[in-house]
Amino acid sequence: MSTEHDAPPPGEEGVTRRTWLAGALMGAGLLASYGTLAFQFLSFLLPKRLKGETRLLFVGPVDRFALGSVQTIMDLKGNEILVRRNGSDFQAFSSVCPHLGCRVQWMPGEGRFFCPCHRGVFDADGKAISGPPADAGQRLADAPLVVDKDNGVVYLEVEVPNRKGGRA
Numbered sequence: 001m002s003t004e005h006d007a008p009p010p011g012e013e014g015v016t017r018r019t020w021l022a023g024a025l026m027g028a029g030l031l032a033s034y035g036t037l038a039f040q041f042l043s044f045l046l047p048k049r050l051k052g053e054t055r056l057l058f059v060g061p062v063d064r065f066a067l068g069s070v071q072t073i074m075d076l077k078g079n080e081i082l083v084r085r086n087g088s089d090f091q092a093f094s095s096v097c098p099h100l101g102c103r104v105q106w107m108p109g110e111g112r113f114f115c116p117c118h119r120g121v122f123d124a125d126g127k128a129i130s131g132p133p134a135d136a137g138q139r140l141a142d143a144p145l146v147v148d149k150d151n152g153v154v155y156l157e158v159e160v161p162n163r164k165g166g167r168a
């Protein structure tokens with residue numbers, strides 16, 4: 001039951017409504033901000049497989065790779081991937097140097113990757129062993145390979161770009 005004492009003094013009704021509206025807008029803004037932050041955090045935690053659609057990109061038959069060889073392929077986004085055969089195992093790395101982004105090259109005679117920009121050297125497993133990348137404890141980024149040993153085929157797992165060029 002309301003009395004005259006419960007009603008706001010004349011002229012302060014608008015202030016009360018404005019205060020409530022400002023509070024609601026601030027609450028909505030905070031909710032949107034924290035919601036976005038929570039989404040980004042969960043996206044970071046979720047395995048890559050759950051984030052976007054992936055496909056297997058045919059790389060080639062296993063016997064196309066000589067032991068110890070490295071071949072360069074392109075993923076669906078045009079990134080160079082270096083695929084190395086090590087016995088019956090395969091490894092794949094991004095060709096982008098983690099130091100400042102130059103392209104590394106495979107040096108077959110030395111069994112190492114070399115970055116010509118600042119003379120960075122990486123071992124066959126992609127770990128930096130000399131130059132600025134080694135000083136920073138860096139390594140070449142791994143690329144996900146799938147080897148179908150039953151059928152003798154090597155695939156690269158790639159994210160499928162959506163129509164806007166992002167993730168599916």
Ligand code: FES
Binds near residue numbers: 101118133
């Ligand atoms: S960019 Fe490769 S060593 Fe600097």
